[in-house]
Amino acid sequence: MGVAALVAVAVADLGKADQIASVAGAVLAAAGLGLSLWSLRGGGSGGAATTGVTAAGERSVAAGGNIGAVATGDRATAGPAPTPPPSGGTPAPGNPIARPATGPVTASGDRSVAAGGDIGSVSTGDA
Known part of the structure; x- marks a missing residue:
């Protein structure tokens, strides 16, 4: 018109x-x-900027996307973080591609771990 x-x-x-x-x-x-x-600035809907990411427990971990490796215990170690594929490539099984969360991500208990994407390796106990 x-x-x-x-x-x-x-x-x-x-x-x-x-x-x-x-x-x-x-x-x-x-x-x-x-x-x-x-x-x-996060005004649009559905992006990582608008996702609520909360870690409320002692030694808890929350991430809006993928988590490669996390260790929350005393002397604990997590395995190696997976490496991302080359640009445009397809990851091997168990090797996540970074992608943002589509909703709230909350880790609310002690030593809890939450991710909006994939988790590679986690150790929450004491070694």
Whole structure:
């Protein structure tokens, strides 16, 4: 509809159409910039920025994405963290690809571990 109006004005007065198009372009560019900044600051839905990640227990761990290796016990060690595949590659079985959580992630008990993605290796007991 806006394009049709601009064409109609262009037929009548090309100078006026140029001015209208310039102003409309500037307004749309400012709106796009504002939406981009809002999205980057977590205003959009469904990104890692909007996911609630909470670790409330003693020695608890929560992550909005994948966890490679975690050890929460005294002298405990977790196995090696899996390595991500080359860009665009497919991971080997048991080797997660980084992906953000799609909902809240909560580790609420002592030494609890929660992840929005995959967990590679965890040790929560004392060694």
